[in-house]
Amino acid sequence: MSAVEDRLAVMDVVARLAHAQDDRDWDALRELFADEVRLDLSGQSGAAPVDLTADGLVDKARSVLEGFDALHHAASLPLVEVDGDRATCRVHVVAYHHVPTDGVDFCTMRGRWELGLTRGSGRWLVHRWAVVRTAPWEGSPDVYRIAADRRTT
Template identity: 30%
Template sequence: MTQRVDLTTVMHRLAVDDVVSRYAAAVDDGDWDAYRALFARAGRADYRSSGGIEGPADDVADWLAQTLRVFPVRQHLIVNRRVRLQDLGGYPGDSADVQADYLNPMRLDSGEDFTSGGRYAFSLIRTEAGWRLRSAVIHEKWRRTGRLGPDEG
């Protein structure tokens, strides 16, 4: 393998990782246009494990916009990312998969905290416009709710 191939692989891995970071920021900021732009034309998202819906990214963005209104404070932490690029004999291909754990602390309008954690499974495809999500599947593993004490707010 040449240095040029190694550099190309690193650049693709960074670009794929950037899509995952932009995904978290779009959800946290409620930037649904940015969320939609992260997906390929036929891209889908699946939030069923956390009580949500599965469907085309546009429909899921509309659902998220409505559902997340009750959470004025959101922060998505996506960690332990494992990126696997398609390997074409030492050269990166046009698809990638990412598994990543998440911690998602939020606060409801009522002041109650809501925190969940789990794992994402992202599938990406390289398009002329760059890397885009083919799918985002949320596997919620746990959640916790509670009210802050008077000295914690």
């Protein structure tokens, strides 16, 4: 692949990452990740980074996202750097989450995704996903818990 083709392929992964979450398309989400993934939410919620299987990461996403009535992840044009079969990508994201509740029923997170990718079998796969919040929450981050509780009840 040429440098331009590599950059476009990584950009496609970013777009698919946003769409798969919003569409709750768990098979499409799984296809974006290497078998082992480092998930780092320390810059969003303070949670320590964890190493997960791709299936475990999809289960984690499903456990929260299926509880929302509406999701919308909007991403900027990614900044992509490619070095052989490895790439990094930084993209600004605005993520809106809505769940009906008597109080504040939404949360908007403004920040960025920092992705590490490797090329395998002719395609780019995410092996590191960091979510970094760069602005105060708008709405209530409690909707994440409410959404997760809705899914388990």
